[in-house]
Amino acid sequence: VKLSLSTLDALPGEVSRPAYARADLSAGILHFGVGNFHRAHQAMYLDRLFNAGQSRDWAIVGAGVFAGEQKGRAVLQEQDWLTTLVEQEADASEARVIGSMVEFVEPADSAAIIARMAEPDIRIVSLTITEGGYFLDSDDNFDPTHPDIAADAATPEQPKTVFGMILAGLRARRDKGLAPFTVMCCDNIPHNGAVTRRTLTGLARLSDAAFAQWVEENVAFPNGMVDRITPGTGDRERRILAEDFGVEDGWPVFCEGFVQWVLEDDFPLGRPAFEEVGVQFVPDVAPFELMKLRILNGGHATIAYPGGLMDIHFVHEAMENDLIRAFLRKLEEEEIIPMVPPVPDTDLHEYFDLIETRFSNPKIGDTIRRLCLDGSNRQPKFIVPTLRDALKQGGSIEGLALESALWCRYCAGTTDSGAEIAPNDPAWDRLVPWALEAKERPEAWLEMKGIYGELGADPRFAEAFARWLRHLWAEGTEATLRAYLGSG
Ligand code: NAD
Incomplete structure (x- = not known):
């Protein structure tokens, strides 16, 4: 009808x-x-x-x-x-x-x-x-x-x-x-x-x-x-x-x-x-929005780029991949959730457990490509603030640096198999040359002040980012995720 x-x-x-x-x-x-x-x-x-x-x-x-x-x-x-x-x-x-x-x-x-x-x-x-x-x-x-x-x-x-x-x-x-x-x-x-x-x-x-x-x-x-x-x-x-x-x-x-x-x-x-x-x-939405942007939207960004680089189409398929699923959980538990201030009547670990189930829902048909979209506007809202807090507080940043390197690797415009990635960001034409230059000189990527602000100059972040990006180019996404999961 x-x-x-x-x-x-x-x-x-x-x-x-x-x-x-x-x-x-x-x-x-x-x-x-x-x-x-x-x-x-x-x-x-x-x-x-x-x-x-x-x-x-x-x-x-x-x-x-x-x-x-x-x-x-x-x-x-x-x-x-x-x-x-x-x-x-x-x-x-x-x-x-x-x-x-x-x-x-x-x-x-x-x-x-x-x-x-x-x-x-x-x-x-x-x-x-x-x-x-x-x-x-x-x-x-x-x-x-x-x-x-x-x-x-x-x-x-x-x-x-x-x-x-x-x-x-x-x-x-x-x-x-x-x-x-x-x-x-x-x-x-x-x-x-x-x-x-x-x-x-x-x-x-x-x-x-x-x-x-x-x-x-x-x-x-x-x-x-x-x-x-x-x-x-x-x-x-x-x-x-x-x-x-x-x-x-x-x-x-x-x-x-x-x-x-x-x-x-x-x-x-x-x-x-x-x-x-x-x-x-509620009188103040701030704690709720911070929780959502960092744990859910940051989580989406975390699975998006490895999924994209491994030619995975649907989000639930990425969640069926043991490496990506474990990457998400480790990064959330060790680096994202510890940086989220308490939220009224909410257990942040339970909140993440529910998100893991939501991402795994096979019926939704949400695509990895949609999650990869517009990183230049999303990274500064979903990932960079957690990174900034973790650096300030001396927390672990290994997973966040890897997430950033995965986004950079994705913006080079080809997946691990060599397939071409169609433009997926309003700034795509500017991002691709930066990402290709970063293959040789990783710090080039962090010079994008519009994304990283002063964080690009942080030696701890710059070192971890460069190490993971080199790893991605040399050995591919799967091996790099395995290395991250085996560490610490
Ligand atoms: P969509 O592409 O279906 O719709 C976006 C709409 O915004 C379109 O009508 C588009 O023409 C318009 N638009 C885009 N850029 C604009 C601009 N610069 N000025 C004016 N209009 C503009 O996307 P969507 O799924 O509806 O998501 C839109 C937004 O909703 C997201 O960016 C996000 O902030 C929020 N949101 C989406 C989801 C989701 O799962 N899709 C969840 C929570 C929040």
Whole structure:
């Protein structure tokens, strides 16, 4: 059955569908970055709420800044903005149709997006625009020199970036006498609300200091930690959905059963009753996000590059490899977990045990290539901070240095078997020559200040990194992992 509002009743019985009609909903949130994760997470929580008969004035309006997003929008439009979400555990899968999105503004049409944000019904603007989308330098400070930022600063009334558009939306509201919406970041970035505030006010300051001050004083940016492994959608997913569930959906989302959202309660214009459907509200998200970024995202990075270099396709296949699995556990137990400060009501070792099981879930179909993506933006958030702490405290860094060397080796663009790696980072063209130079002169890699900052000059790290990188080039990934596991 081809998914649409008019075919909902005809869907096979095991597919759950909305308990609400479209007419029961009205918009409350405008969301930038309608990709896979948003539809598995925020849109799913809202669907749960709407099913329970609550918060039905908080439906989602999609938005995007790139013309390329028109393709995804067209697919969703054809199915009345509905998405089939397939939640997969090792022993069972469940499919449900999610109807929490009610509109999608034409992507890249900044005038239309700004006008929509300036309507009184929009009380939250949320974002999943990837870790690389926040215009940060190596110290996680706002980078005013980025050409897109310079362009938006020069013509604030015709913005191209998310931040330029949000500023124009806030300004339009202020001119109309409307209170500002809350800006809710849902990307994997430490202190994501604070980072979003810095980028937004940083951009505003470039053209209008008084307005920047007004944003600083009047707009709320709650921090949040989000978690649910959500791979990209491809033909495999569309086929499984059609064969196993009888639903034809042009852009379904597949994810794991596990889901978590820890959020600070700072929403001046109100918010959906998320606490009714499992969202944890806490006074300070910082300990939760640090745990997640370092243990889970750092863990993903740890298995990604050896998996990539050994030509492994799926994440669960990497977890079936004894060397990679043992590398992950040893690195987490000896170097990552000891650097994570205590988290309320959480045993960090149990948290990791659950992650090991989640990574091993064979149903998810998450790919090693997706985990290898965008290392230049991810290493500084998921690995380098642990390394910095371990160096400062005199802890072991052998595994972290090996992880860094594996990333460098991967960026040389070929796997151990000699297969070519297709570009997998926005900075790929710059990374490959550095990685090739590092084969002869390992310290070259650590000169990337944007990634390593001052750590490149740390003799203990530089020595271990160089040793592991040479080992990788000389003997390959398997032998190098074996050497690491046999040591200490
Ligand atoms: P995706 O590729 O499906 O969607 C990303 C969306 O962001 C797309 O709509 C894209 O056009 C838009 N985008 C990309 N760069 C942008 C930029 N510079 N400015 C504005 N928009 C931009 O990816 P996804 O799986 O939805 O993941 C998105 C983000 O969600 C991740 O980067 C991460 O921060 C967070 N997240 C993802 C997962 C996951 O498992 N996929 C889990 C937790 C958190």
